[in-house]
Amino acid sequence: xxxxxxxxxxxxxxxxxxxxxxxxxxxxxxxxxxxxxxxxxxxxxxxxxxxxxxxxxxxxxxxxxxxxxxxxxxxxxxxxxxxxxxxxxxxxxxxxxxxxxxxxxxxxxxxxxxxxxxxxxxxxxxxxxxxxxxxxxxxxxxxxxxxxxxxxxxxxxxxxxxxxxxxxxxxxxxxxxxxxxxxxxxxxxxxxxxxxxxxxxxxxxxxxxxxxxxxxxxxxxxxxxxxxxxxxxxxxxxxxxxxxxxxxxxxxxxxxxxxxxxxxxxxxxxxxxx
Amino acid sequence: xxxxxxxxxxxxxxxxxxxxxxxxxxxxxxxxxxxxxxxxxxxxxxxxxxxxxxxxxxxxxxxxxxxxxxxxxxxxxxxxxxxxxxxxxxxxxxxxxxxxxxxxxxxxxxxxxxxxxxxxxxxxxxxxxxxxxxxxxxxxxxxxxxxxxxxxxxxxxxxxxxxxxxxxxxxxxxxxxxxxxxxxxxxxxxxxxxxxxxxxxxxxxxxxxxxxxxxxxxxxxxxxxxxxxxxxxxxxxxxxxxxxx
Ligand SMILES: Nc1ncnc2c1ncn2[C@@H]1O[C@H](COP(=O)(O)OP(=O)(O)O)[C@@H](O)[C@H]1O
Ligand SMILES: [Mg+2]
Numbered sequence: 222x223x224x225x226x227x228x229x230x231x232x233x234x235x236x237x238x239x240x241x242x243x244x245x246x247x248x249x250x251x252x253x254x255x256x257x258x259x260x261x262x263x264x265x266x267x268x269x270x271x272x273x274x275x276x277x278x279x280x281x282x283x284x285x286x287x288x289x290x291x292x293x294x295x296x297x298x299x300x301x302x303x304x305x306x307x308x309x310x311x312x313x314x315x316x317x318x319x320x321x322x323x324x325x326x327x328x329x330x331x332x333x334x335x336x337x338x339x340x341x342x343x344x345x346x347x348x349x350x351x352x353x354x355x356x357x358x359x360x361x362x363x364x365x366x367x368x369x370x371x372x373x374x375x376x377x378x379x380x381x382x383x384x385x386x387x388x389x390x391x392x393x394x395x396x397x398x399x400x401x402x403x404x405x406x407x408x409x410x411x412x413x414x415x416x417x418x419x420x421x422x423x424x425x426x427x428x429x430x431x432x433x434x435x436x437x438x439x440x441x442x443x444x445x446x447x448x449x450x451x452x453x454x455x456x457x458x459x460x461x462x463x464x465x466x467x468x469x470x471x472x473x474x475x476x477x478x479x480x481x482x483x484x485x486x487x488x489x490x491x492x493x494x495x
Numbered sequence: 496x497x498x499x500x501x502x503x504x505x506x507x508x509x510x511x512x513x514x515x516x517x518x519x520x521x522x523x524x525x526x527x528x529x530x531x532x533x534x535x536x537x538x539x540x541x542x543x544x545x546x547x548x549x550x551x552x553x554x555x556x557x558x559x560x561x562x563x564x565x566x567x568x569x570x571x572x573x574x575x576x577x578x579x580x581x582x583x584x585x586x587x588x589x590x591x592x593x594x595x596x597x598x599x600x601x602x603x604x605x606x607x608x609x610x611x612x613x614x615x616x617x618x619x620x621x622x623x624x625x626x627x628x629x630x631x632x633x634x635x636x637x638x639x640x641x642x643x644x645x646x647x648x649x650x651x652x653x654x655x656x657x658x659x660x661x662x663x664x665x666x667x668x669x670x671x672x673x674x675x676x677x678x679x680x681x682x683x684x685x686x687x688x689x690x691x692x693x694x695x696x697x698x699x700x701x702x703x704x705x706x707x708x709x710x711x712x713x714x715x716x717x718x719x720x721x722x723x724x725x726x727x728x729x730x731x732x733x734x735x736x737x738x739x740x
Contacts, residue, residue, distance in 0.1 A: 253582075253585055253586060255582075304512075369604055370603075372594075372595075372598050372601070372606075372607070373598060373603070375587070375591065375595070376595040376598050378585075379581070379582075379585050379587060379592070379595065380576065380581060380595070382545075382550055382574075382576045382580065383574065383575070383576055383595070383647075384595075384598075385550050386548050386550060386569060386572065386574035386576075386657075387569060387570070387572075387574075387596075387598065387599040387651070388569035388570060388599060389598070389599065430586060433586065434586050434587075434588065434631035434633070435586055435587060435588055435591060435631075436585075436586050436587060436591075438586070439586050
């Protein structure tokens with residue numbers, strides 16, 4: 222309990238827990254649609270948006286979100302209008318954006334005291350009350366949308382053609398999902414940064430996937446895993462002086478490994494014993 | 496209103512980016528007659544279903560039902576895609592999947608009604624899957640998966656049923672159950688349209704056939720379509736056996 226006497230620690234811990242929650246929920250959609258790579262692409266692509274917002278003095282959440290949306294549109298354009306497959310389009314767009322982001326930050330960091338590492342790996346101890354407020358608003362939007370559109374999104378992510386055939390607006394649902402992914406990534410940047418956010422999206426969801434068999438169970442259990450990883454990661458980082466983003470990611474990865482080995486239905490060791 | 500309850504397809508043409516998949520298809524699909532779509536691999540059978548429902552854009556032509564574009568009446572249609580196109584490792588149970596058939600009728604921001612749950616229970620009984628309600632879909636056999644999809648289409652309370660290769664890789668028992676239900680649907684005046692890869696004896700279940708090979712080779716009563724010269728044209732002599740009438 223000792224770290225909680227510091228208000229920066231309280232803020233970071235709340236932040237990490239919220240991010241753990243929404244990442245697990247949204248990451249479940251990425252995982253079941255095999256879109257892990259898209260999550261990675263969007264998260265790397267937000268970097269120039271962060272930098273430009275910083276230069277302009279605008280809200281960096283907004284800048285990051287816009288960059289994420291533009292990169293997603295570019296990926297879809299390339300894969301729809303040419304014979305380049307989607308995975309190659311993602312690779313091209315996200316590395317270009319990422320490179321642009323690094324170039325911009327390197328240029329501006331000379332006259333501002335900003336640290337590229339904070340963008341890449343997060344800076345949760347620098348979280349302000351404003352950051353926390355923005356994150357809570359984003360989290361509320363994300364969770365509200367998932368709850369309200371749950372049955373439509375379940376249908377759409379399971380069977381796109383079937384959903385389209387009953388007349389669901391599949392393009393809007395797709396756009397909505399992309400927005401949720403973008404918002405979640407943007408909300409997570411302070412906590413784990415651009416490079417590691419994919420882990421918070423995928424690892425808790427994948428851990429839960431090994432243990433349960435319905436999407437909403439996967440979300441609930443994934444939230445449990447994500448929150449556990451966030452809290453223990455923060456404590457590890459406090460007591461062992463580790464960077465907090467990597468500490469959270471490592472805990473989540475260990476939880477995944479345990480599920481992979483010991484899951485009652487799919488565990489590697491469970492099956493060896495039989 | 497007009498009493499035309501058949502689907503009228505006129506001059507339908509579909510192209511993918513490079514390839515022309517269907518050209519100049521005109522035909523009628525009648526209610527109350529179990530109708531099969533046959534033709535070799537790549538003949539455009541799946542494409543025809545998808546273009547009819549507007550799931551892919553047609554280059555030209557029209558598909559009318561009750562004199563209105565069918566695409567604007569999707570609430571009347573139950574479409575079951577090819578089973579192989581679905582990710583069966585998706586975290587869902589049999590119940591979840593059949594319930595999807597009630598999403599459109601339930602409407603936005605609402606939860607499923609008691610009536611919907613009742614329909615799902617009944618549909619699962621009808622396809623012989625009532626003991627599997629809480630089973631994860633990944634633990635089903637191919638035939639059971641197909642019956643779950645059939646149940647999903649039944650709860651839609653549709654007038655028009657479209658199935659893409661429902662008999663691919665399934666067991667004999669499932670085939671019988673599915674054909675029984677298809678016949679029952681047709682007998683109650685529904686339009687039932689089934690892509691069928693197999694030209695074996697199961698073909699005799701169909702009353703009408705549509706024979707495709709990128710264009711329409713023949714359509715109408717089964718006896719009239721299952722002619723050697725038509726089949727030869729469609730399959731370029733590759734057809735080894737088919738059921739004589
Ligand atoms: N999404 C697509 N993009 C490009 N070509 C396609 C696509 N889907 C189908 N085709 C092509 O269109 C033709 C008809 O395909 P399809 O309707 O799936 O045939 P069938 O169902 O009769 O086997 C094939 O030559 C196939 O390669
Ligand atoms: Mg096909």
